[in-house]
Amino acid sequence: xxxxxxxxxxxxxxxxxxxxxxxxxxxxxxxxxxxxxxxxxxxxxxxxxxxxxxxxxxxxxxxxxxxxxxxxxxxxxxxxxxxxxxxxxxxxxxxxxxxxxxxxxxxxxxxxxxxxxxxxxxxxxxxxxxxxxxxxxxxxxxxxxxxxxxxx
Ligand code: RB5
Numbered sequence: 001x002x003x004x005x006x007x008x009x010x011x012x013x014x015x016x017x018x019x020x021x022x023x024x025x026x027x028x029x030x031x032x033x034x035x036x037x038x039x040x041x042x043x044x045x046x047x048x049x050x051x052x053x054x055x056x057x058x059x060x061x062x063x064x065x066x067x068x069x070x071x072x073x074x075x076x077x078x079x080x081x082x083x084x085x086x087x088x089x090x091x092x093x094x095x096x097x098x099x100x101x102x103x104x105x106x107x108x109x110x111x112x113x114x115x116x117x118x119x120x121x122x123x124x125x126x127x128x129x130x131x132x133x134x135x136x137x138x139x140x141x142x143x144x145x146x147x148x149x150x151x152x
Contacts, residue, residue: 003066003098005063005064006032006033006034006060006061006062006063006064007031007032007033007034007062007063007064007066007128008028008033008034008036008051008052008053008056008057008061008062008064008065008066009022009023009026009033009034009035009053009065009066009068010035010036010038010049010050010052010065010066010068011037011038011047011049011067011068011112012038012043012044012046012049012068012069012070012074013038013041013042013043013044013070014046014068014069014070014111014112014113015021015067015068015070015072015075015110015111015112016038016040016041016068016112017035017041017112018068018110018112018115018117018120019035019066019068019112021117021121022066022124023035024121024122025121025124025125026124027143029125029148030139031128034062036049036052036053036056039051039054039104044119046067046069046074046075046132047074047078047150049067049075050067050074050075050076050078050079050082050087051082053065053067053079054078054082054085054107054109055082056080057084057085057106057107058082058083058085061094063106064083064106064107064108064128065079065085065087065105065106065107065108066087066107066108066109066124067079067087067108067109067110068110068111068112069109069111069112070111070112070114071111071113071123072089072090072091072103072109072110072111072114072121073089073109073111075087075089075109076088076089076109079107079109084106085106085107086103086104086105086106086107087105087106087107087109088103088105088107088108088109088110088144089109089110089111090109090110090123091106091110091115091119091123092109092112092119092123092142093122093123093126095129096123096124096126096127097126097127097128099118099127099130099135099137100127100130100131100132101130101131101132101133101136102133103142104132104138104142105127105128108123108124108127132133133152141146144148
Protein backbone atom coordinates (compact mmCIF):
# COMPACT_ATOMS: atom_id res chain seq x y z
CA UNK A 1 0.00 0.00 0.00
CA UNK A 2 1.25 3.47 -0.85
CA UNK A 3 0.65 4.70 2.70
CA UNK A 4 3.40 2.26 3.82
CA UNK A 5 5.87 3.74 1.36
CA UNK A 6 8.33 6.30 2.69
CA UNK A 7 8.34 9.64 0.93
CA UNK A 8 11.33 11.88 0.26
CA UNK A 9 10.41 15.52 -0.34
CA UNK A 10 12.47 18.56 -1.32
CA UNK A 11 12.18 21.95 -2.96
CA UNK A 12 14.22 24.92 -4.02
CA UNK A 13 13.28 28.46 -2.96
CA UNK A 14 10.62 28.66 -5.70
CA UNK A 15 8.85 25.66 -4.22
CA UNK A 16 9.58 26.28 -0.56
CA UNK A 17 6.13 27.56 0.48
CA UNK A 18 4.26 24.85 -1.43
CA UNK A 19 6.55 22.17 -0.01
CA UNK A 20 5.46 23.24 3.48
CA UNK A 21 1.81 22.95 2.38
CA UNK A 22 2.47 19.43 1.12
CA UNK A 23 4.27 18.49 4.32
CA UNK A 24 1.18 19.68 6.25
CA UNK A 25 -0.84 17.21 4.17
CA UNK A 26 1.63 14.33 4.66
CA UNK A 27 1.64 14.93 8.42
CA UNK A 28 -2.16 15.09 8.58
CA UNK A 29 -2.42 11.76 6.72
CA UNK A 30 0.36 10.17 8.80
CA UNK A 31 2.67 9.45 5.88
CA UNK A 32 6.26 8.68 6.75
CA UNK A 33 8.43 11.29 5.06
CA UNK A 34 11.74 13.11 5.22
CA UNK A 35 12.27 16.72 4.24
CA UNK A 36 15.54 16.98 2.29
CA UNK A 37 15.39 20.81 2.18
CA UNK A 38 15.68 23.56 1.39
CA UNK A 39 14.90 24.85 4.85
CA UNK A 40 14.42 28.55 4.16
CA UNK A 41 13.47 30.61 1.09
CA UNK A 42 17.04 31.73 0.24
CA UNK A 43 17.94 31.02 -3.41
CA UNK A 44 19.43 27.57 -4.02
CA UNK A 45 20.00 25.37 -7.09
CA UNK A 46 17.21 22.88 -7.78
CA UNK A 47 19.47 20.11 -9.22
CA UNK A 48 21.13 19.71 -5.80
CA UNK A 49 17.77 18.84 -4.26
CA UNK A 50 16.61 16.65 -7.14
CA UNK A 51 19.81 14.65 -6.68
CA UNK A 52 19.31 14.21 -2.93
CA UNK A 53 15.78 12.85 -3.39
CA UNK A 54 16.63 10.83 -6.51
CA UNK A 55 19.54 9.09 -4.76
CA UNK A 56 17.40 8.30 -1.71
CA UNK A 57 14.88 6.58 -3.98
CA UNK A 58 17.37 4.69 -6.15
CA UNK A 59 19.03 3.44 -2.94
CA UNK A 60 15.56 2.36 -1.71
CA UNK A 61 15.83 4.37 1.51
CA UNK A 62 12.61 6.03 0.30
CA UNK A 63 10.20 4.65 -2.28
CA UNK A 64 8.49 7.81 -3.57
CA UNK A 65 9.60 11.42 -3.97
CA UNK A 66 8.03 14.83 -4.29
CA UNK A 67 10.08 17.68 -5.77
CA UNK A 68 8.88 21.26 -6.02
CA UNK A 69 10.54 24.22 -7.70
CA UNK A 70 9.05 27.35 -9.26
CA UNK A 71 7.57 25.56 -12.25
CA UNK A 72 8.34 21.91 -11.50
CA UNK A 73 10.22 21.78 -14.80
CA UNK A 74 13.79 22.07 -13.51
CA UNK A 75 13.21 19.44 -10.85
CA UNK A 76 11.73 17.11 -13.46
CA UNK A 77 14.64 17.60 -15.87
CA UNK A 78 17.21 17.03 -13.16
CA UNK A 79 15.54 14.02 -11.51
CA UNK A 80 15.03 12.24 -14.84
CA UNK A 81 18.80 12.25 -15.41
CA UNK A 82 19.11 9.67 -12.62
CA UNK A 83 18.87 6.04 -13.74
CA UNK A 84 15.84 4.43 -12.16
CA UNK A 85 13.98 7.68 -11.63
CA UNK A 86 10.72 8.36 -13.43
CA UNK A 87 9.75 11.90 -12.51
CA UNK A 88 6.43 13.32 -13.70
CA UNK A 89 5.42 16.98 -13.68
CA UNK A 90 1.71 17.10 -12.86
CA UNK A 91 -0.55 20.07 -12.38
CA UNK A 92 -3.86 18.22 -12.60
CA UNK A 93 -5.25 15.14 -10.90
CA UNK A 94 -5.82 13.14 -14.10
CA UNK A 95 -2.14 13.41 -15.02
CA UNK A 96 -1.19 12.53 -11.44
CA UNK A 97 -3.21 9.31 -11.63
CA UNK A 98 -1.87 8.41 -15.09
CA UNK A 99 1.68 9.18 -13.97
CA UNK A 100 1.40 6.35 -11.48
CA UNK A 101 -0.93 3.92 -13.33
CA UNK A 102 0.77 4.11 -16.75
CA UNK A 103 4.21 5.65 -16.17
CA UNK A 104 4.99 4.24 -12.73
CA UNK A 105 6.34 7.64 -11.72
CA UNK A 106 8.38 7.34 -8.56
CA UNK A 107 8.75 11.13 -8.27
CA UNK A 108 6.03 13.76 -8.57
CA UNK A 109 7.15 17.27 -9.44
CA UNK A 110 5.08 20.44 -9.17
CA UNK A 111 5.54 24.17 -9.51
CA UNK A 112 5.07 26.33 -6.46
CA UNK A 113 4.55 29.35 -8.71
CA UNK A 114 1.99 27.52 -10.84
CA UNK A 115 -0.60 25.94 -8.56
CA UNK A 116 -2.04 26.72 -5.15
CA UNK A 117 -2.13 24.68 -1.96
CA UNK A 118 -5.57 23.08 -2.43
CA UNK A 119 -4.96 21.70 -5.91
CA UNK A 120 -1.42 20.64 -5.06
CA UNK A 121 -2.60 18.69 -2.02
CA UNK A 122 -5.27 17.00 -4.13
CA UNK A 123 -2.67 16.06 -6.76
CA UNK A 124 -0.45 14.56 -4.08
CA UNK A 125 -3.40 12.67 -2.61
CA UNK A 126 -4.36 11.14 -5.99
CA UNK A 127 -0.76 10.32 -6.91
CA UNK A 128 -0.03 8.65 -3.58
CA UNK A 129 -3.21 6.60 -3.68
CA UNK A 130 -2.81 5.43 -7.28
CA UNK A 131 -0.93 2.25 -8.17
CA UNK A 132 0.96 1.09 -11.26
CA UNK A 133 -1.46 -0.89 -13.46
CA UNK A 134 1.05 -3.75 -14.02
CA UNK A 135 -0.34 -4.10 -17.56
CA UNK A 136 2.11 -5.68 -19.98
CA UNK A 137 1.91 -2.83 -22.50
CA UNK A 138 3.04 -0.34 -19.87
CA UNK A 139 5.80 -2.61 -18.61
CA UNK A 140 7.08 -2.99 -22.19
CA UNK A 141 6.96 0.77 -22.83
CA UNK A 142 8.70 1.63 -19.59
CA UNK A 143 11.41 -0.91 -20.39
CA UNK A 144 11.88 0.80 -23.75
CA UNK A 145 12.27 4.13 -21.96
CA UNK A 146 14.79 2.54 -19.60
CA UNK A 147 16.73 1.16 -22.57
CA UNK A 148 17.19 4.50 -24.35
CA UNK A 149 20.88 5.44 -24.33
CA UNK A 150 21.16 6.93 -27.80
CA UNK A 151 24.02 9.38 -28.23
CA UNK A 152 22.94 12.32 -30.40
C1 RB5 B 1 14.09 29.53 -9.65
O1 RB5 B 1 13.95 30.90 -9.85
C2 RB5 B 1 13.37 28.77 -10.75
O2 RB5 B 1 14.05 28.87 -11.94
C3 RB5 B 1 13.21 27.32 -10.34
O3 RB5 B 1 12.49 27.25 -9.16
C4 RB5 B 1 12.47 26.41 -11.29
O4 RB5 B 1 11.25 26.96 -11.66
C5 RB5 B 1 13.21 25.89 -12.44
O5 RB5 B 1 12.70 25.09 -13.22
